[in-house]
Each structure stands twice: as C-alpha cells, then as structure tokens.
Amino acid sequence: MDHPADASAPSGEQPGPGLRADAERNRERIVATARRLYASHGLGVSMACIARAAGVGKATLSRRFATREELINAVFADRMDAYAAAVAEALADPDPWHGFVGYVQAVCAMQAADRGFADVLAMTFPAAKALEKRRAAAYHGFLDLIERAKATGRLRADFTDQDMVILLMANAGVIAATGDAAPDTWRRLVGQMLRAYAAPGADLPPLEPTPAPTALYRAMVRLTRPAPGPGDDLG
C-alpha cells in the first residue's frame, strides 16, 4: 500500500511532485501519446494501445494512471482551459451576440479538431473532477453570456444553456459519423443551429455549403467500431 506518489503535495493535478526524473519523462511521453491517439481516434482507445505507442510497458501506464479517467483528466486539462478561455473571450466582446456566435463556433471547432475532446464535452465524462471544476466555471460565465446576448434582442428568449449541451452532443454525433471523409460538415450544422437560435432579423454568418454530394454517404463506413483497430497507425 505504499503510495509515495501523493505523499508530498497532491494539491490539484500537479504533474508529479515526487516523481523521479525518468518517471516524469515517461509520464509526459504517455500523456503526449494519449493526446495524439485520443485526438485522432476518439476516446476509447485501449490502454494497451497507448502504452504500446508510448513505448512503455502496460504496467507503467497503469501505475501512473490507475484508471482511464485519470489519464483523460491529465490529457485534457489544457483543452479545458482553452474551453474556459473561449467563454472569457466571448464575454470580452463588446457585442454580446457576436460574442455568442463566436463562442459557439469556437467550441464546436474544438470538438471537430479533437475527437477525444468532443467526447469529453458531449459526454460529461464521469471522473475528471478537475475537469468538472473548470467546466463549472466556464458554465457560469456562459450563463452570463446568454443573458447579455438575449438583452440585445438577437438571441431568442427561448434559448437555454441546455441548448448548448444539446448542440455539443449533436455536433459530436456529426463529427463521429463524418470522420475524416467530410471534415467540414459540422460547420453547416452549427450554422443552421445558430439560425435557429437567432431572433428574426439578427445578423448571421453565411451558411457553410453542403459537403461534396457523395462525401457524406461514403463517409461513415466505419460502422459501429468504437475503438480504432489495433493495427492502425498509432505511430
């Protein structure tokens, strides 16, 4: 039961206060590899794959990150910061409606850029207490933003913070389904959703054109398989 890892200063999610130099190096290698794999293949990549790709033994990974959630927490900490920053930036915009539109687009773009992050945002991942804390803070700011945007009369009064969650889930679905075959499809979804949020007469960014006619239908051949094939690229 010796856990020297948390003996000294486990405040928050510090990398590793009492970690040996090589251990810390391995830790970072693991996180970097996981970030890459999660981004391209979504969460659900097996721990074994990550360990293999990072060039460490499975035991090492398990020791450093006991559960998958712990690893996810470490991987997406900075993305969560960016997420929170997006709200701050939107609040700084002198035009709340413009800020709102930009925020929605920015967050959905983050989802599109990182399949793993899309899952994190859409699925309220269970563990990751630290992530939840940051999310809560961002959420609070978002409520402000909604309020101000509504005050301009250009965001419909029936828009709710829940609608943003719904959009995140919907966007995750589109991103997951289209994959690499039609990577810009999500923009059209977001454009249409914004249209639905906007009060009549509000200015809107132009609607993204539909992807190449056949692209969508050829897109989602990946079927149900959630995890990437083990013999994929994994670097």
Add this chain to the structure above:
Amino acid sequence: MDHPADASAPSGEQPGPGLRADAERNRERIVATARRLYASHGLGVSMACIARAAGVGKATLSRRFATREELINAVFADRMDAYAAAVAEALADPDPWHGFVGYVQAVCAMQAADRGFADVLAMTFPAAKALEKRRAAAYHGFLDLIERAKATGRLRADFTDQDMVILLMANAGVIAATGDAAPDTWRRLVGQMLRAYAAPGADLPPLEPTPAPTALYRAMVRLTRPAPGPGDDLG
C-alpha cells in the same frame, strides 16, 4: 399499415425457403432477440450475447447468419419499410411543407425509438444490400418532397437532401448521449433544426421545452462504452 411480413410475400428478404420447421423457429427467435437487444443497446452487441439471449448455440446463429451484417439486414428489413413508408406518407400530404415537417419528425422518432436503427440510418451500414436498396428508393421520394416543399416557399431554398443526413447524424449523437436519462431531448433538437430549415414566416410546431435542468448533465454517464455490459439484462 398492415404487414403480412412473414407469411406470404415480404419485400426482398424471404425468411428461409427450405428451412426445417424447428430451424425456422430458431431463426425467428434469433431475429426477435437481436431486434430487442439492438433496439435497447444499439448495434455492436456481440453475436455471442445474442445467441446466449436467444437460447441457441453460437454455431446456430453463425450458420443462419454468416455475418453480422446479414443479421442486421434481417432485423431491420421492416423498419426500413417503415422508413420508406414515411416518405410515401409525407408525399401524400396535400401540404408539402406539413408533410416535410411530419417526415422529419417521424424519421427522427424512429431513431429515438430504436438505438440500433439510429445507427443504421446514421452510419450507412456497409453490408445490407437490401436495406440500401430500400433506402435508395426512399431517398428518391425524399428529393421529390423537398422540391415540393420548396415550391410552397416555406422550406428554405438552401435546404439540401444532405441536410437530412446531417440531421440524422446529429440526432443519433443526441440520442446516444442522452440515453434513457433524458429520452425526449432529441425533440428539441429537431424542433430547432426545423426552425432553421423554415423560411421566415413558415408555420412551425411548438418547440419542445428543455429536459429537466439537471437531467442532461446526469444523463450521459455511460461514457464511451459502446457495447452493453455482458451481464446486463439481455433477459
């Protein structure tokens, strides 16, 4: 809506012309079980689970349906008929816009009612030639519907058949994320999408209220796990 599906002349997928009586009985038991499991847990339930739940040996399942796609084909044949029928019904509506709205709602409701079917619709499942054929026919009718609805001036001119595909993918995402915890969330998404499709001034069904405030956040604790736990219900 009468479906003499199994007795006389179903469209396309004859059950088993030269099957022994007990074999045919088992076949139907398998299909029924698969339908139930797929509906509740989505595609991706293992063949072994289905065989176990149906009370037949794995070999029996494998012999009757060599590939997973074959089974899916048999399971969703009638749903696909319903899908096609929805287009026909929409086309029969004297008001094309009203028909269009009803069609969108009906198809999305089908997705919500059956997680497996949601996957089939959203993912253009690879195999299942027969399903594809039916889908193609329905698709053709849908193009007609769009044309007519646009002619009324109430469906925006920039709506594309691809938008329906996008909606199906987005809806699948919402349904997958909300699960059983907030089962009506998809209705709000559809309502907002319809709002985006509608030309200014077009009549729209009232927007579904947001689900219970906390429901969404407590909803998707299921994380990434695609297949149901083996020790679930499969009763």
Add this chain to the structure above:
DNA sequence: AGAAAAATGGGTAGGTCGTTCCACTTGGGT
C-alpha cells in the same frame, strides 16, 4: 417404425483487453 439428412450446441483455438505480480534496471542521495 426406421434411416438418412438436417440441424444443434458445446468445445477448442486464436485474438483483444485490463489487471496484477515479480525479477531486473536505474536514478540520485550520501
């Protein structure tokens, strides 16, 4: 009723995944 063919299900082999244990290597304080 009896026999042949059809159909069944359990067992085995080969694969993945996650966890745990253990002998070896390596870092870093002294």
Add this chain to the structure above:
DNA sequence: ACCCAAGTGGAACGACCTACCCATTTTTCT
C-alpha cells in the same frame, strides 16, 4: 563511487469475443 529504493517491462491471469470443427439430437420422408 556506492547502494537502496523507486521505477521498469514482461509474464501470467481471467474475462470476453469470433470462428471453426464434430459428436449428438431431432425432423422428416419412406
């Protein structure tokens, strides 16, 4: 430079899924 503990990777284990083979049971035809 030394030496112990922190750290490592691989092996072993149990659980799961797919695919296949074959002895046994059941249906159906004569």
